[in-house]
Amino acid sequence: MHFIDTAIIRVKAGDGGRGAVSFRREKYVPKGGPDGGNGGKGGDVILVADPHLRTLLDYRYQPTYTAPNGRHGEGGNRTGQSGEDLILRVPCGTLVRDACSGELLGDLIHPGQRLVVARGGRGGRGNAAFASPTNRAPRIAEPGEPGQERTLKLELKLLADVGLVGFPNVGKSTLLSVISAARPKIADYPFTTLSPVLGMVRLGPEQHFVVADLPGLIEGAHLGRGLGHQFLRHIERTRVLTVLLESTSNDLHGEYATLLQELERYDPTLLAKERLICLSKADLLTPEQRQQLSQLCIEGQTPLLISAVTGEGIPELLARLWEALQRAQHSVTASLSAAS
Numbered sequence: 001m002h003f004i005d006t007a008i009i010r011v012k013a014g015d016g017g018r019g020a021v022s023f024r025r026e027k028y029v030p031k032g033g034p035d036g037g038n039g040g041k042g043g044d045v046i047l048v049a050d051p052h053l054r055t056l057l058d059y060r061y062q063p064t065y066t067a068p069n070g071r072h073g074e075g076g077n078r079t080g081q082s083g084e085d086l087i088l089r090v091p092c093g094t095l096v097r098d099a100c101s102g103e104l105l106g107d108l109i110h111p112g113q114r115l116v117v118a119r120g121g122r123g124g125r126g127n128a129a130f131a132s133p134t135n136r137a138p139r140i141a142e143p144g145e146p147g148q149e150r151t152l153k154l155e156l157k158l159l160a161d162v163g164l165v166g167f168p169n170v171g172k173s174t175l176l177s178v179i180s181a182a183r184p185k186i187a188d189y190p191f192t193t194l195s196p197v198l199g200m201v202r203l204g205p206e207q208h209f210v211v212a213d214l215p216g217l218i219e220g221a222h223l224g225r226g227l228g229h230q231f232l233r234h235i236e237r238t239r240v241l242t243v244l245l246e247s248t249s250n251d252l253h254g255e256y257a258t259l260l261q262e263l264e265r266y267d268p269t270l271l272a273k274e275r276l277i278c279l280s281k282a283d284l285l286t287p288e289q290r291q292q293l294s295q296l297c298i299e300g301q302t303p304l305l306i307s308a309v310t311g312e313g314i315p316e317l318l319a320r321l322w323e324a325l326q327r328a329q330h331s332v333t334a335s336l337s338a339a340s
Contacts, residue, residue: 005156007059013118014042014067014083016144019126022075035077036127040070042120042147043083049108050089073126099151121145160212163235166244171280174308176213239328247279283307
């Protein structure tokens with residue numbers, strides 16, 4: 001399945017039904033009073049977060065959606081049936097904006113969360129509603145109100161606990177395939193990962209978290225170069241970043257600085273996330289290189305040597321990630337407590 005993380009759709013809620021003009025017809029009552037019923041309400045258009053969906057692909061193929069109209073009122077004071085609401089299911093993590101104004105209408109994060117994006121029109125009143133002492137036989141009724149119409153921009157931002165950050169071909173996909181059941185495409189050339197891949201890491205019955213393998217960064221990613229914005233959009237919701245650098249690189253400090261610079265230029269708040277630094281492909285190192293890297297310090301921490309091929313450093317990495325996620329959760333809980 002293709003991963004599609006943006007879509008533009010047009011939605012229209014149902015129109016309200018018109019009111020009826022009707023008069024009672026009873027035996028021996030030649031001039032019965034008005035009994036025209038009101039029209040039914042038009043159906044709403046509602047977005048619902050569905051945890052089983054992973055892409056907005058369907059909305060690329062069908063960009064227009066219309067909810068049913070309300071039925072017209074009838075004689076005998078019968079109100080027309082309301083139009084059914086139109087339910088559109090989207091992946092959890094979908095941002096919904098008005099495409100014309102840019103206004104954020106909602107952020108559908110939790111499974112089952114609902115957002116009414118277009119409200120159905122009210123049904124018109126029948127002539128029974130217009131009867132008065134001075135007008136006992138009104139022959140007027142209201143038309144139904146039109147339903148709301150709007151163009152929406154849907155934007156999916158993945159919901160993951162840990163984001164793998166690094167330049168192309170540093171081993172992010174291989175690492176994800178080792179620590180989870182995910183099977184991303186793996187090859188020895190840049191941009192093998194063209195779309196985000198999620199993997200569930202299970203350390204125990206109550207210890208599990210989601211890791212996202214995201215397309216590799218290049219310099220200028222914040223400007224959209226390479227897979228720039230496609231990558232950076234999905235890293236916003238992660239709580240911890242794992243920065244992967246290739247252990248055989250000759251400029252680890254420079255590459256790390258470039259990665260941080262791209263994150264900061266896209267969104268400075270990304271640098272507030274806790275970061276773990278790992279040096280991948282440790283199985284390719286000579287003893288001399290290992291000795292040099294053991295003395296390396298980047299941003300106050302000694303990078304962890306890992307190898308997805310031999311498994312070196314993987315248990316320690318997972319333990320550190322779990323601890324970092326617990327700290328992040330504790331920080332969020334403390335902030336909420338302070339706010340209340």
